[in-house]
Amino acid sequence: xxxxxxxxxxxxxxxxxxxxxxxxxxxxxxxxxxxxxxxxxxxxxxxxxxxxxxxxxxxxxxxxxxxxxxxxxxxxxxxxxxxxxxxxxxxxxxxxxxxxxxxxxxxxxxxxxxxxxxxxxxxxxxxxxxxxxxxxxxxxxxxxxxxxxxxxxxxxxxxxxxxxxxxxxxxxxxxxxxxxxxxxxxxxxxxxxxxxxxxxxxxxxxxxxxxxxxxxxxxxxxxxxxxxxxxxxxxxxxxxxxxxxxxxxxxxxxxxxxxxxxxxxxxxxxxxxxxxxxxxxxxxxxxxxxxxxxxxxxxxxxxxxxxxxxxxxxxxxxxxxxxx
Amino acid sequence: xxxxxxxxxxxxxxxxxxxxxxxxxxxxxxxxxxxxxxxxxxxxxxxxxxxxxxxxxxxxxxxxxxxxxxxxxxxxxxxxxxxxxxxxxxxxxxxxxxxxxxxxxxxxxxxxxxxxxxxxxxxxxxxxxxxxxxxxxxxxxxxxxxxxxxxxxxxxxxxxxxxxxxxxxxxxxxxxxxxxxxxxxxxxxxxxxxxxxxxxxxxxxxxxxxxxxxxxxxxxxxxxxxxxxxxxxxxxxxxxxxxxxxxxxxxxxxxxxxxxxxxxxxxxxxxxxxxxxxxxxxxxxxxxxxxxxxxxxxxxxxxxxxxxxxxxxxxxxxxxxxxxxxxxxxxxxxxxxxxxxxxxxxxxxxxxxxxxxxxxxxxxxxxxxxxxxxxxxxxx
Ligand SMILES: Cc1ncc(C[n+]2csc(CCOP(=O)(O)OP(=O)(O)O)c2C)c(N)n1
Ligand SMILES: [Mg+2]
Numbered sequence: 001x002x003x004x005x006x007x008x009x010x011x012x013x014x015x016x017x018x019x020x021x022x023x024x025x026x027x028x029x030x031x032x033x034x035x036x037x038x039x040x041x042x043x044x045x046x047x048x049x050x051x052x053x054x055x056x057x058x059x060x061x062x063x064x065x066x067x068x069x070x071x072x073x074x075x076x077x078x079x080x081x082x083x084x085x086x087x088x089x090x091x092x093x094x095x096x097x098x099x100x101x102x103x104x105x106x107x108x109x110x111x112x113x114x115x116x117x118x119x120x121x122x123x124x125x126x127x128x129x130x131x132x133x134x135x136x137x138x139x140x141x142x143x144x145x146x147x148x149x150x151x152x153x154x155x156x157x158x159x160x161x162x163x164x165x166x167x168x169x170x171x172x173x174x175x176x177x178x179x180x181x182x183x184x185x186x187x188x189x190x191x192x193x194x195x196x197x198x199x200x201x202x203x204x205x206x207x208x209x210x211x212x213x214x215x216x217x218x219x220x221x222x223x224x225x226x227x228x229x230x231x232x233x234x235x236x237x238x239x240x241x242x243x244x245x246x247x248x249x250x251x252x253x254x255x256x257x258x259x260x261x262x263x264x265x266x267x268x269x270x271x272x273x274x275x276x277x278x279x280x281x282x283x284x285x286x287x288x289x290x291x292x293x294x295x296x297x298x299x300x301x302x303x304x305x306x307x308x309x310x311x312x313x314x315x316x317x318x319x320x321x322x323x324x
Numbered sequence: 325x326x327x328x329x330x331x332x333x334x335x336x337x338x339x340x341x342x343x344x345x346x347x348x349x350x351x352x353x354x355x356x357x358x359x360x361x362x363x364x365x366x367x368x369x370x371x372x373x374x375x376x377x378x379x380x381x382x383x384x385x386x387x388x389x390x391x392x393x394x395x396x397x398x399x400x401x402x403x404x405x406x407x408x409x410x411x412x413x414x415x416x417x418x419x420x421x422x423x424x425x426x427x428x429x430x431x432x433x434x435x436x437x438x439x440x441x442x443x444x445x446x447x448x449x450x451x452x453x454x455x456x457x458x459x460x461x462x463x464x465x466x467x468x469x470x471x472x473x474x475x476x477x478x479x480x481x482x483x484x485x486x487x488x489x490x491x492x493x494x495x496x497x498x499x500x501x502x503x504x505x506x507x508x509x510x511x512x513x514x515x516x517x518x519x520x521x522x523x524x525x526x527x528x529x530x531x532x533x534x535x536x537x538x539x540x541x542x543x544x545x546x547x548x549x550x551x552x553x554x555x556x557x558x559x560x561x562x563x564x565x566x567x568x569x570x571x572x573x574x575x576x577x578x579x580x581x582x583x584x585x586x587x588x589x590x591x592x593x594x595x596x597x598x599x600x601x602x603x604x605x606x607x608x609x610x611x612x613x614x615x616x617x618x619x620x621x622x623x624x625x626x627x628x629x630x631x632x633x634x635x636x637x638x639x640x641x642x643x644x645x646x647x648x649x650x651x652x653x654x655x656x657x658x659x660x661x662x663x664x665x666x667x668x669x670x671x672x673x674x675x676x677x678x679x680x681x682x683x684x685x686x687x688x689x690x691x692x693x694x695x696x697x698x699x700x701x702x703x704x
Contacts, residue, residue, distance in 0.1 A: 029538075029539070029541065030539045030540045030541060032540075033540050033541075033611070033612045034539065034540035034611055034612050035611070037539070037606075055540070055541050055545055056545070057507075057510035057545055057546050058477055058507035058508060058510045058511060058538050058541070058545075058546060059510040059511050059512060061512050062510070062512075085475075085476065086476065086477075088476075089476075089478075089511065089512060089513070124406050124457060125406070125407070126406065126407055126435075126454060126455065126457070126475060127454070127460050127475060128475050128476055265685060294674065294675065294686075294689050294693070295678075295683075295685050295686060295689055296674055296675055296678050296686070297460075297678065299674040300453075300454075300457050300458060300459055300460055300669065301406055301457030302456070302457040302458050302668040302669060303668065303669055303671045303673075303674055306671035306674065306693070306697075307674060312700075313696070316696065
């Protein structure tokens with residue numbers, strides 16, 4: 001057991017991956033000497049060398065494109081995209097090449113590439129540093145997408161992701177990098193693809209992931225003081241989603257609220273709402289509500305708190321759902 | 325296994341750091357008109373002959389621009405800005421380029437071109453909104469021929485190329501200037517911009533401030549050859565200028581702009597300079613570079629050499645320098661007051677300007693947020 005921040009848990013998890021498999025390499029901008037702008041790769045270049053922890057030229061398409069070649073050669077690249085808003089120069093490589101290679105090669109070419117992306121808002125940053133682009137990747141067949149919400153998951157999920165044979169986009173909730181928890185570094189608590197019921201309740205299910213999990217847990221604690229029992233499901237895997245866990249919960253509570261930072265329109269939250277409506281049609285007492293960012297570019301930091309789902313907006317949605 | 329480029333130099337050893345960071349740079353190819361000691365020197369291809377007032381003006385610009393930077397850095401430290409990207413050390417590169425631009429020309433900056441903005445007549449307070457977090461730029465680029473800051477590395481070089489193609493198609497007299505860094509030179513967009521500009525002989529100047537670092541990565545992570553030499557492979561000339569020599573930068577940039585305006589196509593200028601501060605106020609450069617490197621560059625300070633030149637030539641005296649400092653103090657006071665007056669936006673404005681034509685989806689969301697916010701007012 002060790003007390004780790006989420007960032008440090010990722011760092012320790014990556015260290016373990018590098019130790020466990022000599023084909024694992026880390027590549028990205030400022031990941032080596034600096035240890036990453038969030039220090040997630042701190043100390044790894046020093047201990048594993050410049051061949052395995054690579055400070056790349058400043059070119060995201062290059063980072064992912066060369067990872068494809070390295071993977072064909074038998075390596076297991078872990079690519080860092082410095083911030084959410086900077087993944088797009090690599091979008092072509094990810095969507096057209098990474099996602100399709102296994103299919104096109106009739107299964108001959110596996111691309112065990114991990115694409116780490118710090119995402120989400122709430123840190124008072126300038127534009128392009130607070131976005132939630134997960135839906136683009138969830139929408140793309142051939143990619144898997146996961147996200148952690150706490151240090152324990154960070155430690156285990158990053159290792160499970162790196163060991164996975166499919167390309168996985170690994171979203172890191174950047175405003176939670178400094179959250180601390182005790183981490184059992186001996187036994188993994190769950191499989192990578194399993195959702196987790198992080199709080200049990202009976203009145204409504206709050207389905208969420210990544211940075212919003214903590215907010216939802218706080219909302220659930222506040223709701224309890226008003227006599228409302230909320231169940232919180234942390235999806236962890238965003239593609240594919242562990243539907244049985246979600247459906248069991250909603251079937252039990254008969255109310256579902258989806259919470260995330262990304263805008264709703266044609267998004268992951270749309271998919272969840274549609275699927276839950278379909279699968280829980282006869283149990284639902286209210287439509288599925290969504291509490292999300294608005295359909296605008298991520299706003300400037302002085303008003304980001306009004307854009308991000310917060311306690312009040314979540315509880316407001318719970319009220320509306322229960323009032324149905 | 326073969327070593328990575330860089331010869332596998334240990335990342336952590338001090339000697340490797342200094343060797344990597346200071347480039348074999350100041351060879352004969354570096355255009356210089358003013359030595360670090362402030363001595364005027366001649367160059368076979370570039371000359372500059374200004375009147376006394378203009379020389380003094382350049383010095384004044386350098387001081388004002390540094391003052392903008394120091395004041396903004398102070399405002400960030402005091403919590404009035406969320407972030408600041410300092411240009412400390414790059415004043416001559418920016419003033420030299422900025423003062424070459426005329427009203428006909430259009431600048432496409434990164435996030436660090438505060439000095440170019442100043443020369444283009446943009447009030448420094450205008451730049452602060454983005455860094456304070458009250459807007460995302462918000463100025464009209466056409467007012468002064470100064471495009472919004474671009475944070476996504478390299479994108480603006482293509483925009484500048486397209487703008488230049490527009491000038492060309494309009495048969496107008498003018499040029500575009502694309503600013504970018506040494507790190508950006510690796511981006512696909514920048515290389516595509518080179519191709520386009522070359523193929524279409526667009527009236528553009530690519531102005532690369534090689535400040536030796538892309539956050540923590542030294543130039544060696546981006547290139548094995550001097551950056552200006554890249555131009556040749558794309559089919560246009562490249563030149564390396566002493567980026568801490570405002571006279572040389574001005575001469576080289578004016579020539580490149582003239583060349584562009586007269587239809588001879590693009591030029592790549594590599595302004596060889598140094599980022600004397602952190603990458604941004606969030607960065608800690610002691611993690612990746614040696615203090616000694618900074619000390620070396622301090623000896624090449626762009627302002628000191630211009631001051632020495634003015635003193636030595638009798639163009640500037642104590643009274644003049646005091647005057648300039650006083651004007652800089654006034655500018656700083658203006659910036660501070662302007663910054664503090666930048667109010668937080670009303671939350672409901674986050675829906676503004678997403679589309680030129682509006683959107684029913686946004687109308688609905690705006691309405692929802694307004695009702696929601698009003699419910700708090702009502703509860704009060
Ligand atoms: C596409 C993209 N990738 C990564 C970043 C993060 N980032 C911001 S500045 C920077 C380094 C830029 O270096 P350089 O081009 O030399 O310009 P400088 O900051 O030195 O002026 C990086 C990697 C970004 N802004 N955009
Ligand atoms: Mg640079």
